[in-house]
Amino acid sequence: MKNEKTSFYREHLIEGLFTNNPTLVQLLGMCPTLAVTTSLANAIGMGLSATAVLMFSNLFISLLRKRIPAEVRIAAYIVIISGFVTAIEMLLHAFIPSLYASLGLFIPLIVVNCIILARAEAFASKNPPLHALFDGLAMGLGFTLALALLGFIRELLGAGTVLGYDVTLGVAQPMLFFIMPAGAFFTLAFLIAAANAIRARATKKKERAGKEDGANG
């Protein structure tokens, strides 16, 4: 029994981070992904804020899943989500004002982040609270990972810094292109292509292993 439980959590974490990554595989939540990844710090801030909202909204939607009538469920989800977004917005405003200023309007826009509504509809509304909470954590961390990767690459190439520290050693000139909007589309295209290539290789390997097993058996 205990084994089954831990394997659910482990598999789900791997799914959220890699095999079913909300940004790189499910291709959800493109607006914040493209907009706030001009620096690594912004990307991580956005990712963790969305993770917090996702965890709490998943938990509450799962707790209320038998009480919310199916006809108005989307409206109910949106109210729950926007409540938590408002709370996060006020917390950031009070305790991390610099992040609040640099993320700007994208904090309230977490409400319409498709990842959160998608997890509410696809997972939280059908599963027990603890699993839903963990699903929020796993998917949120996957989102954060993708954002952090994108933010790291864009900040490194576009500004020559990592988390604000200069790493060019005065020899390389940063390419402003990567900080500009076009650079966001460009970098994300390469990241998703890389994810596609890795997945294609993994499935090929699995198929080959499967064939060999078949031949041996």
Next chain:
Amino acid sequence: MADIFALMLSAVLIENFIFSRFYGCCPFLGVSEKPATALGMGCAVVFVMTLASALTYAIYYFILVPFALTYLKTIAFILAIAALVQFIEMFLRRFLPALHGALGIYLPLITTNCAVLGAALLNIENGFDFLHAVVFGFSAGLGFTMAIVIFAGVRQKMAFCTPPKPFRGFPLTLLAAALAAMAFSGFSGMQIG
């Protein structure tokens, strides 16, 4: 009058919602396979965004400000937009079935389009008066429509190319968007008004 024109021009070209602000990227990347569907989506967005700008302006200045509830604006706006979209859909179905046939399938998608909520929040952030808020909503929608229609045209041409396997589909679309965004960044230095 001149500042209204400047506001329109800057919302459509210089601070284009998609290419410089990244509002509304999901429908931009999702519903831009054919120019006709892109135009339908764009028209629905212009329609909803203009009305939503007016409605959220009224809610903010006549309800939230007098009762000192401005911290609830995210919740109030998203609910207002959801209700507005629902209402528009019922209204069109009842009175303008032809238009409903053309725009109907796009309407439910608009509630979660961050461009609409983004425009409503930007109106408040920039301290626009009623007229400017409505004009801003309308022209930002227009900029969205222009971007999505142009991009749908680009995507049609891309159907014939054979990129490396990992780039097929979404990554190639993003690369095309990068090129389009580069063209739009040419406007970014301009200052009007």
